[in-house]
Amino acid sequence: MLKGFHRLFALLAASLSAHSALAEEETVERWGVNMPRGVTEVAQSTYELHMLIFWICVAIGVLVFAVMFYSMWRHRKSKGYQAAQFHESTAVELVWTIIPTVILILMAIPATQTLYDIYDTEDADLEIRITGYQWKWRYDYLGSEVSFFSNLSTPRAQIDNQLPKGANYLLEVDEPLVVPIQKKIRFLVTANDVIHAWWVPDLAVKRDAIPGFITEAWTRIEEPGIYRGQCAELCGKDHGFMPIVVKAVPEEEYTAWLDSRAATAAKTRELTEKTFTFEDLFTRGEAVYNRACAACHQPNGQGVPGVFPAIAGSKIATGPLDGHLDIVINGSKTNPAMQAFGEQLSEVDLAAVITYQRNAFGNDMGDTIQPIDILNFKNKQ
Numbered sequence: 001m002l003k004g005f006h007r008l009f010a011l012l013a014a015s016l017s018a019h020s021a022l023a024e025e026e027t028v029e030r031w032g033v034n035m036p037r038g039v040t041e042v043a044q045s046t047y048e049l050h051m052l053i054f055w056i057c058v059a060i061g062v063l064v065f066a067v068m069f070y071s072m073w074r075h076r077k078s079k080g081y082q083a084a085q086f087h088e089s090t091a092v093e094l095v096w097t098i099i100p101t102v103i104l105i106l107m108a109i110p111a112t113q114t115l116y117d118i119y120d121t122e123d124a125d126l127e128i129r130i131t132g133y134q135w136k137w138r139y140d141y142l143g144s145e146v147s148f149f150s151n152l153s154t155p156r157a158q159i160d161n162q163l164p165k166g167a168n169y170l171l172e173v174d175e176p177l178v179v180p181i182q183k184k185i186r187f188l189v190t191a192n193d194v195i196h197a198w199w200v201p202d203l204a205v206k207r208d209a210i211p212g213f214i215t216e217a218w219t220r221i222e223e224p225g226i227y228r229g230q231c232a233e234l235c236g237k238d239h240g241f242m243p244i245v246v247k248a249v250p251e252e253e254y255t256a257w258l259d260s261r262a263a264t265a266a267k268t269r270e271l272t273e274k275t276f277t278f279e280d281l282f283t284r285g286e287a288v289y290n291r292a293c294a295a296c297h298q299p300n301g302q303g304v305p306g307v308f309p310a311i312a313g314s315k316i317a318t319g320p321l322d323g324h325l326d327i328v329i330n331g332s333k334t335n336p337a338m339q340a341f342g343e344q345l346s347e348v349d350l351a352a353v354i355t356y357q358r359n360a361f362g363n364d365m366g367d368t369i370q371p372i373d374i375l376n377f378k379n380k381q
Helices: 002-018 020-031 041-074 090-118 251-271 278-292 321-330 347-359 371-379
Strands: 126-133 136-141 147-150 177-180 185-191 196-200 205-209 215-219 225-231 243-249
Touching: 041 090, 126 177, 126 196, 126 205, 177 251, 185 196, 185 205, 196 243, 205 215, 243 251, 251 347, 278 347, 321 347, 321 371, 347 371
Parallel strands: 126 185, 177 243
Antiparallel strands: 126 136, 136 147, 185 215, 196 205, 196 225, 225 243
16 A cells, blocks of 8 residues: 555656646646746746746645655554654754745745846836826826827727627727837836726736826837736726737837827827817717717716716706816816816817717707817916
């Protein structure tokens, strides 16, 4: 019986050693219960540290349970054994203190190096400020004029189960974060309203976004690709609708993209001085409404009774214009769910969406709000 137990234990140990790589692949790809290997140096070192500690724990578990089961079987009461008494044994206490301490020190050495690498944000080639909003992300490329919001772009029909779910359901955005490969990128993470968390598993980056505080992280992506993540903090009703998409591209493509976005920002500023037709504003406003307002007030403007007020027939959208401008630009002082869009949207988009709200859903106020009206309202506050 004892020889059979020894053979079984040896077979188990050999199996764990010989098939560990296969087990890792099956766990990640088939079951999806392990952490991803990632695409950055920090992600790889984090994964390797995770697997090292995991197999150390497996070996300790196998050894401890093997000794425990063997002891119970070999020294069972039916064979006449009596329990050994080593209460207050100095030798035993030294052994079960020193051995775990040595193991923990050996585990701490690679863990400390990995943690040091994770928090080393110095000498970055690019800095990006990430700000969490309910329920979107804002990206500011420091040192340039490029700044934009990234919103969920999964069609509402999929969310409402009117269409089949796409391959990247709830992980699609209208504006991905574009970064260059082979460059050290420093992220400065904060929030505008409540606590969020910016998490992209493939980059091994996860940082809390806390209003009034800035947390740091960094990454260096070696190969082009698209990497997806989500807000990892329960931040409100639409927490699950706050995805992250990072698009890593070669430096030449990144430079061209950055120049294009800077030109777009300059063009938007010029549009502030332009007078738009009602049709242009209404059409643009509908697109802005569906992107920024429909999640709460619903695409049909009916809102959610008791939670989010309707736009259709509301006292705000059919009342004095200054009151409408104030609540959209500065947010609601009585309802925290109504955000301030003064910094989130350009003057052109604000003029368009307010024009749309005052004339859609049967409101028919006949108002046409120009970007200069928004600018003047902001300046007189």
